[in-house]
Amino acid sequence: MERKIALTILGITLVALALAILLPGGRTVSEHPKLPWLIEKDAQGSITVFGVTLGRSTLQEMR
Numbered sequence: 001m002e003r004k005i006a007l008t009i010l011g012i013t014l015v016a017l018a019l020a021i022l023l024p025g026g027r028t029v030s031e032h033p034k035l036p037w038l039i040e041k042d043a044q045g046s047i048t049v050f051g052v053t054l055g056r057s058t059l060q061e062m063r
Contacts, residue, residue, distance in 0.1 A: 040048045047054045052062055
């Protein structure tokens, strides 16, 4: 009898956790999130962050 109660409680808990994780929370993802950095992509496909162009900027330019 006690085992049946424990399994029932465990099952209800697992279902509640699964529903909490799987159901959407109602928040929408912003297209332009407010982040402390700005990532830009130019016409050649280079990415610039904090004024540093990845793959092009040197360590000396960053100092």
